[in-house]
Amino acid sequence: MVLDVGCGNGHHLLALAPEVARGIGIDLSPGMIALARARLCNSPWKANLTFEVGNAEDLNGIGDQSVDLAICIGGLEHMLDKRAVLASIYRVLKIGGRFFCLTLNADYVWYRTIAPVLGFGTRHLSSDRVLTHEEFSLLLDQAGFRRTRSVSWTFIPKGDVPTLVALLLTMLDVIGQHARLGSFRGGLSLCAWKDAKPT
Template structure:
């Protein structure tokens, strides 16, 4: 019996120990790169994080823009590969939790390639047989917006003028009137914004009284075993996938770092509440052990 157990332990160590060493090595390199960024942007400007790096606030938007310009053409493909398609289940549940009624007016911020807006229209058509619902897909990145436009150009939604596209900044929706939308959504986009509090206040402003704010974003995993495996996968595998599929390891390194930097579910729920929204229960629903979460608040 002893001789049967020891080989198993040895095999486990051969697999587990290199993973830990690689994770530690990656963490060291990331902190070293962070110091290099701090030296590069050694100014008196207020600082914020760009992944694990510290950069001036007025630089982050440009850096994030470069990331999404680089990944726009492979964005949907990489999401499918990285999540094994699970992101589609999250988004489908997000839409069903939203449960929009006939004639709903949606503002989808950081709408990117259009997954949420498309799911919104499909739900209204399938559940209510409704073609009066309207959506504005807003994104700060022109290349991401172009991918969304191309996708909708192959559907009837564009022909019926149900969808509109707008280039804009979530932190300052200057072109959007106050009290003008029923639902505001932002999916996997708010963590890339420099001032999350400003995004939330703008969301509150543009919603009608009784309107709903909904955010789908990555969260913090509480289960220690799942958390360890998830972190190893995020830092050791996803950047390599980014290099192999999109020829861009740096952008996907930033994306996994940005997930780590985003507030925990309870802290983000408090930020939503501080922006004026009324939250129900704890304000969020964990998905897949908390890898992602749906946050919701009402303008009452």
């Protein structure tokens, strides 16, 4: 089973639908779940996907060790208790299961330096909190994940900023890719495995 945590309008789970036998998307917003269900009605994958209103901090209704893959794409920064979210994801993953997350990078030079100097707000919600790679790694370790892999990825909020700023962010990303500077890349891509506990 694939679990999409903070699934929003269902975009990512619907894109994965041809590859999964069963998938469930959960989101705290009833409005987003209504949108996801409406999109599902027009999908050939109605039989293997469901969308439910749910809290990522406890994942009620998802059984222990029932999930092969949990994904969280662009939602973690909006979740208040990230430690509880990651602990719940760890609980529902099968041994050998994976958690994959795309999230914003708090070390990004745009967030740390440029946006404050230019007076740009970088939060979508007042409760948003973006993590550094080190903070995220520590939370994964505390949840029980011992094996992780991470890389930087391109995040350029073109719809959220003026064209010239988007151009600046694009240039920063190109420099970051070529110079291998994570602080010039807007996003973090992390994968963590739930391994069997050592005996």
